[in-house]
Amino acid sequence: MARLEKECFAQDAWPWWDLIGVLTFRGNVSLKAVKADQMIGFVAGDLKQAEHTGWIVTLGVAAAYRRQGVASTLLEICERRMARPRICLCVRRTNQAAIALYTKAGYQQTSVWRSYYHDGEDALVFEKMLKNRGED
Numbered sequence: 001m002a003r004l005e006k007e008c009f010a011q012d013a014w015p016w017w018d019l020i021g022v023l024t025f026r027g028n029v030s031l032k033a034v035k036a037d038q039m040i041g042f043v044a045g046d047l048k049q050a051e052h053t054g055w056i057v058t059l060g061v062a063a064a065y066r067r068q069g070v071a072s073t074l075l076e077i078c079e080r081r082m083a084r085p086r087i088c089l090c091v092r093r094t095n096q097a098a099i100a101l102y103t104k105a106g107y108q109q110t111s112v113w114r115s116y117y118h119d120g121e122d123a124l125v126f127e128k129m130l131k132n133r134g135e136d
């Protein structure tokens, strides 16, 4: 997990104790994609901040397995398991791949957090409304 986190996020990689926290906190949804005994992707959703909103807090796929639908599948299953009517996330303004993924998955940009990242880059906040998802 820590290796994959570094591969996916480089400068934004979380320390291992934060990873353990996000993966083991009971209120979170965390999923991994595995191929040939190797973790090739992961997603985590945070349910604790607001009753009607879930936050996708991390999503990454190993470089060798990208553009094969792994992230889309993880995201969709995570959304379903979170069972919240509104799902939010934030992404670096220049992260074209992730922005394309979220747009294709039905997310819309709602706001900008100026200079959110440690190097001063803005975060774009996206949300998706999932009607009736709490019931399936």
Ligand SMILES: CC(C)(COP(=O)(O)OP(=O)(O)OC[C@H]1O[C@@H](n2cnc3c(N)ncnc32)[C@H](O)[C@@H]1OP(=O)(O)O)[C@@H](O)C(=O)NCCC(=O)NCCS
Pocket: 008, 009, 059, 060, 061, 062, 065, 066, 067, 068, 069, 070, 071, 072, 073, 090, 091, 092, 095, 096, 097, 098, 100, 101, 102, 104
């Ligand atoms: C962003 C990321 C998770 C996408 O993972 P993935 O498994 O390759 O995504 P998918 O194969 O499910 O892609 C679904 C769609 O997203 C869009 N997309 C994904 N990567 C793209 C890219 N590099 N360029 C343009 N569009 C892209 C495409 O529309 C794609 O559909 P298509 O392949 O049919 O055209 C992956 O590139 C990654 O791990 N990046 C580093 C970590 C990161 O930025 N995470 C998001 C943080 S907010």
